Amino acid sequence: MDKITEKYQVAQAKYQEIGVDTEQVLAAIDQVKISMHCWQGDDVKGFMNPEGELTGGISVTGNYPGAARTPAELRQDLEKAYSLIPGQHKLNLHAIYLDTEETVDLDQIEPKHYQNWVEWAKELGLGLDFNPTFFSHPMLKDGFTLASADEEVRQFWIEHGKRARRVAAYFGQELGQTSVNNFWVPDGFKDNPIDRLAPRQRLMASLDEIFSEEFDKAYTLDAVESKLFGLGAESYTVGSHEFYMGYGLTRDKVICMDAGHFHPTEVISNKLSSLALFGNEMLLHVSRPVRWDSDHVVIMDDELMEIARELVRNDLLKRTHVGLDFFDATINRVAAWVIGTRNTQKALLKAMLEPIAQLKQLENDGDYTTRLAFVEELKDFPFADVWNYYCQSKGVPVGMDWLREVRQYEADVLVKR
Numbered sequence: 001m002d003k004i005t006e007k008y009q010v011a012q013a014k015y016q017e018i019g020v021d022t023e024q025v026l027a028a029i030d031q032v033k034i035s036m037h038c039w040q041g042d043d044v045k046g047f048m049n050p051e052g053e054l055t056g057g058i059s060v061t062g063n064y065p066g067a068a069r070t071p072a073e074l075r076q077d078l079e080k081a082y083s084l085i086p087g088q089h090k091l092n093l094h095a096i097y098l099d100t101e102e103t104v105d106l107d108q109i110e111p112k113h114y115q116n117w118v119e120w121a122k123e124l125g126l127g128l129d130f131n132p133t134f135f136s137h138p139m140l141k142d143g144f145t146l147a148s149a150d151e152e153v154r155q156f157w158i159e160h161g162k163r164a165r166r167v168a169a170y171f172g173q174e175l176g177q178t179s180v181n182n183f184w185v186p187d188g189f190k191d192n193p194i195d196r197l198a199p200r201q202r203l204m205a206s207l208d209e210i211f212s213e214e215f216d217k218a219y220t221l222d223a224v225e226s227k228l229f230g231l232g233a234e235s236y237t238v239g240s241h242e243f244y245m246g247y248g249l250t251r252d253k254v255i256c257m258d259a260g261h262f263h264p265t266e267v268i269s270n271k272l273s274s275l276a277l278f279g280n281e282m283l284l285h286v287s288r289p290v291r292w293d294s295d296h297v298v299i300m301d302d303e304l305m306e307i308a309r310e311l312v313r314n315d316l317l318k319r320t321h322v323g324l325d326f327f328d329a330t331i332n333r334v335a336a337w338v339i340g341t342r343n344t345q346k347a348l349l350k351a352m353l354e355p356i357a358q359l360k361q362l363e364n365d366g367d368y369t370t371r372l373a374f375v376e377e378l379k380d381f382p383f384a385d386v387w388n389y390y391c392q393s394k395g396v397p398v399g400m401d402w403l404r405e406v407r408q409y410e411a412d413v414l415v416k417r
């Protein structure tokens with residue numbers, strides 16, 4: 001028997017002692033699809049106007065060699081990343097990542113402009129999610145799109161939103177799995193506004209118009225993503241958390257929680273259980289804010305573990321769409337995907353290896369001493385041996401072996417770009 005299987009069997013016996021069936025856990029983690037975001041691969045440039053400025057209050061720093069310059073290069077990089085990640089997953093595309101010879105503006109996009117992505121996704125067995133792009137475009141005027149007081153600006157973006165929904169529905173129809181279509185709108189003011197209400201009324205009206213066309217939910221689900229502030233929109237963001245909680249819950253839309261979109265000490269892990277009581281499905285943007293919405297690569301930190309525990313302990317995974325959202329151009333971009341995605345999976349696996357019913361019972365019995373002792377002891381349980389076995393059984397590298405492959409790919413492909 002090989003070493004990894006041997007260690008797994010020891011771990012299996014140890015988990016069995018506390019009532020956890022590792023085989024069941026392995027079957028469960030294999031069902032979780034992570035939606036990997038395309039924009040880590042090229043620093044959020046896209047293929048519509050890659051030389052243009054990144055606007056909308058987000059920012060990427062770094063100039064690590066090898067960013068994808070074409071859809072074919074991006075797909076090649078993504079394939080490398082997926083080959084190093086266990087399980088079957090999804091790709092999250094932004095509208096600016098269209099793949100066509102035609103010159104197309106955001107208010108002209110059609111499903112056919114994304115057909116190459118669909119064909120590729122079919123070959124790889126991937127699902128596709130989508131996002132209209134409300135930034136990096138000259139029609140983002142004075143920091144406003146859907147909430148603009150300028151009717152021409154607002155209509156441009158409404159048309160884009162409507163067309164984006166048709167693209168997402170096409171993804172769902174073609175691939176046989178729901179395409180989550182996430183609306184993040186950067187509109188806001190750098191300085192204190194006089195009128196906080198009118199832009200929100202306009203955003204609400206714009207969204208209502210965009211969502212007026214009915215689509216089969218089996219094909220596409222609309223999601224809305226709030227934010228506290230952006231660069232250049234420090235004082236007021238129209239699409240705040242309260243705005244989208246109200247909007248999403250009254251319009252039956254999926255609410256997206258981005259881990260970087262709140263006050264620096266505020267965490268989304270503590271929001272999921274409340275959202276679960278009032279909404280149906282949820283979308284997560286698993287990210288890592290460092291002092292601000294900096295979109296650092298996801299690491300195995302306390303908040304990632306807590307998000308994972310909330311989803312697992314409360315049985316929320318079946319109605320949660322797990323997406324990633326980070327963009328770091330100071331490191332190898334394929335490695336960034338692999339680290340962030342594997343960490344998200346590892347956190348979920350570790351959470352699944354807890355004896356949840358027992359821990360809840362201790363809490364209900366008021367035995368907080370045992371609760372604390374148990375939770376702390378669990379940290380030393382051999383979860384890594386279960387993870388390594390999972391990787392091996394799915395035919396992907398174990399431990400640091402994946403990095404060797406990324407380094408080889410860097411030498412063979414990335415540095416030659």
Ligand SMILES: C[C@H](O)[C@H](O)[C@@H](O)C(=O)CO
Pocket residue numbers: 039044058131184225227258285293325
């Ligand atoms: C590029 C994405 O649309 C973006 O990261 C969005 O989801 C966001 O979180 C903006 O801060």
Ligand SMILES: [Mn+2]
Pocket residue numbers: 184225258285325
């Ligand atoms: Mn996000």
